[in-house]
Amino acid sequence: METVTHGAVLARFGHALSDPTRARLLLALREAPGYPAELAEQLGVTRQNLSNHLACLRGCGLVVAVPEGRRTRYELADTRIRHALGDLLGLILAVDPAACSDSATEDCY
Numbered sequence: 001m002e003t004v005t006h007g008a009v010l011a012r013f014g015h016a017l018s019d020p021t022r023a024r025l026l027l028a029l030r031e032a033p034g035y036p037a038e039l040a041e042q043l044g045v046t047r048q049n050l051s052n053h054l055a056c057l058r059g060c061g062l063v064v065a066v067p068e069g070r071r072t073r074y075e076l077a078d079t080r081i082r083h084a085l086g087d088l089l090g091l092i093l094a095v096d097p098a099a100c101s102d103s104a105t106e107d108c109y
Helices: 006-017 020-031 036-043 047-059 079-089
Strands: 063-068 071-076
Touching (some): 006 020, 006 047, 020 047, 020 071, 020 079, 036 047, 071 079
């Protein structure tokens, strides 16, 4: 395990949130821990796709796997992540679509 700097923490958090499925997954885990099959169904993705996103979030240090017999439960790695997501959800952004040159071809919100 390695400890990362403040800048690296923000970069990992940003990477995690840069994908809509990972963002939705973090929000689902913000509400309650979950199991892969149930999370895949809730998010409307395949189990393989969800597994890849969980691996990414684990690699970023945002999610942990908790073995429970033959099953594995996933949850946020730290309660402060729940609070950080809540703070982000409370933001009101003034968005300028013209500033995102790829808005017609990319998911630029």
